[in-house]
Amino acid sequence: MDSQPVADAVLARARSGDASALEALYRAFETPVYNLARRICRTTEDAEDVMQETFFEVCRSIHRYRGDGSLWGWVRSITASKALMRLRRNKYRDTDELFEDFAPAKKDDTALRMDLEAALERLSETSRAVVWLHDVEGYTHEEIGSMMGKTPSFSKSQLARAHARLRRWLGEEVPA
Amino acid sequence: MIHCTLDQLIELRDGGSEPGLAEARAHLSQCDACSAELDRLHQRVARLRALPTLRPARNHWTAVAAQRRHEQLERRLRRGAWATLAAAASVSGVLVVGPMLQPEPPDGGLTAAAIAEAQQRSAQLEQAIDVFDPAARPIDGQTARVAQGLEDRIAELDQRIQVVELAPARNAADTERLDLWQQRVGLMDALMDVHLTSASDVGL
Numbered sequence: 155m156d157s158q159p160v161a162d163a164v165l166a167r168a169r170s171g172d173a174s175a176l177e178a179l180y181r182a183f184e185t186p187v188y189n190l191a192r193r194i195c196r197t198t199e200d201a202e203d204v205m206q207e208t209f210f211e212v213c214r215s216i217h218r219y220r221g222d223g224s225l226w227g228w229v230r231s232i233t234a235s236k237a238l239m240r241l242r243r244n245k246y247r248d249t250d251e252l253f254e255d256f257a258p259a260k261k262d263d264t265a266l267r268m269d270l271e272a273a274l275e276r277l278s279e280t281s282r283a284v285v286w287l288h289d290v291e292g293y294t295h296e297e298i299g300s301m302m303g304k305t306p307s308f309s310k311s312q313l314a315r316a317h318a319r320l321r322r323w324l325g326e327e328v329p330a
Numbered sequence: 331m332i333h334c335t336l337d338q339l340i341e342l343r344d345g346g347s348e349p350g351l352a353e354a355r356a357h358l359s360q361c362d363a364c365s366a367e368l369d370r371l372h373q374r375v376a377r378l379r380a381l382p383t384l385r386p387a388r389n390h391w392t393a394v395a396a397q398r399r400h401e402q403l404e405r406r407l408r409r410g411a412w413a414t415l416a417a418a419a420s421v422s423g424v425l426v427v428g429p430m431l432q433p434e435p436p437d438g439g440l441t442a443a444a445i446a447e448a449q450q451r452s453a454q455l456e457q458a459i460d461v462f463d464p465a466a467r468p469i470d471g472q473t474a475r476v477a478q479g480l481e482d483r484i485a486e487l488d489q490r491i492q493v494v495e496l497a498p499a500r501n502a503a504d505t506e507r508l509d510l511w512q513q514r515v516g517l518m519d520a521l522m523d524v525h526l527t528s529a530s531d532v533g534l
Contacts, residue, residue, distance in 0.1 A: 173395065180391045188386040198387070205386060209394040214401075217465065218474060270377050289375045314337040317371065321336075326370050 160225055169217045176213050183226065184209075187233045193286045194237040196244070196279055204240055208233045234287060238301055241279045273323040281316035284309050333357070334364045339371055441504045448511035455518035464525045473524060480521040487514050 160182050167175035187208050192201035211232050219228050274282060280302075287293040287301075288309065295306035295313075302309070321327050334342070338354040358364050464477065491510050494503050 176398075177391055177395070180394065184390070185383060185385050189384045192384045201384075202386065202390065206390050206393055206397070209390070210397050213394065213398050215474075218470075270374075271381060274378070274381075285378070290379050310337070310340075314335075314340055317340065317374070318336050320374060321370070324374070326374070 165216075165219075165221075165225065169219075171217075176216070179212060179216070179229075180209050183212075183229050186226065187229060190230060190233050190286075190291065191237050193274075193290070194234070194279070194283045195240060200240055200244070201237075204233065204237045207236045211236070230291065234291070234293070235301055238283060241283060244279070270320075270324065273320050276323065277316055277319060281312050281319070284312040285316045285320075288313055333361065334367070336367075336371075339364070339368050343368065343371055343375075441508055445504065445508050445511055448508065448515050451515045452511060452518055455515065455522055459518070459522055459525065462522070462525055473527075477521060477524050480517055480524065484514065484517050484521070487517065 160179060164175045164178050168179050184205070188201060188205045191204035191208070192198065195201045195204060208229070212229055215232075219225065274285070277285065283302075284298055287298050288295065293301075295309040298309040299306040334354045334357060338351065339358075341348065341351055342355060342358060358368065487510060491507075491514065494507050494510060497503060
């Protein structure tokens with residue numbers, strides 16, 4: 155996590171709607187919020203929109219943050235929820251997985267040896283979101299299922315399929 | 331020999347304790363291929379976590395702050411418009427509908443009085459909620475959703491009230507007006523209850 159600590163006094167001022175304190179919150183969390191949004195969303199434009207929606211929501215709802223979890227945890231859950239909402243809106247884009255499932259196997263697929271960044275980018279939006287939320291952010295399958303409006307099993311199977319693909323694309327598959 | 335599936339390896343990595351996993355765990359302890367696969371899984375995740383942090387190319391605070399100011403202004407305008415509408419409704423009720431209602435049977439007068447009473451009660455509740463200032467108080471997610479639902483219904487109702495109040499043949503719709511105003515009082519009452527209950531729950 156790449157956020158700066160937020161002083162209690164700043165948080166108290168932000169809760170009362172103080173614009174400079176709200177801006178301080180933005181400065182403290184802009185990078186991790188953008189990073190999470192960008193890892194889930196396909197394009198930088200979508201990630202920027204999610205980031206803006208997230209901070210708008212933070213400004214509106216900061217008085218509701220009770221301090222019973224970390225402030226980053228709260229901001230992160232807003233970001234994840236906004237990013238997943240955007241994925242649902244962009245569902246029509248999520249056709250690469252169909253292509254992946256039904257296209258004939260490429261002759262030299264294991265020799266692709268993409269770098270991890272490219273392989274992650276190639277995953278479907280849903281699979282990538284599950285991988286990132288579970289393996290990097292540490293959300294449980296129950297939490298991911300709930301955020302996506304799906305079951306924990308859906309999250310588990312997406313994660314396994316995503317790893318199977320990453321393994322192949324990264325050339326890590328061991329011949330049986 | 332049946333090797334562990336990727337699903338099983340992920341479950342084992344996550345410390346799963348499902349019944350079928352005991353067998354997979356036992357296999358893993360004796361199988362070099364599966365242990366190597368689990369290692370690769372660990373390494374892949376470690377590399378994912380080590381990917382560089384992506385940073386926004388530009389500053390978005392100005393846009394967020396502008397959107398926030400816009401929403402605050404809209405809220406103020408909505409409150410102002412609402413107060414104007416309520417005042418207009420009561421004044422025009424006296425100036426226009428009042429004389430027209432003179433020859434009406436007694437129940438028409440009762441309806442007008444009931445409308446005035448509902449409008450007054452609605453304004454009182456509106457004022458009480460403003461004084462209570464729920465936006466400045468912490469509430470839980472469930473309460474926020476209920477309050478938001480009520481506010482949405484009040485907003486919808488306000489649009490219908492506006493249509494009826496501004497209609498030229500307004501006296502013909504008195505029963506509908508009364509019904510709408512009474513619905514508004516009910517919703518405002520419920521909204522106030524939600525906020526008061528939430529405040530007492532958190533000890534405010």
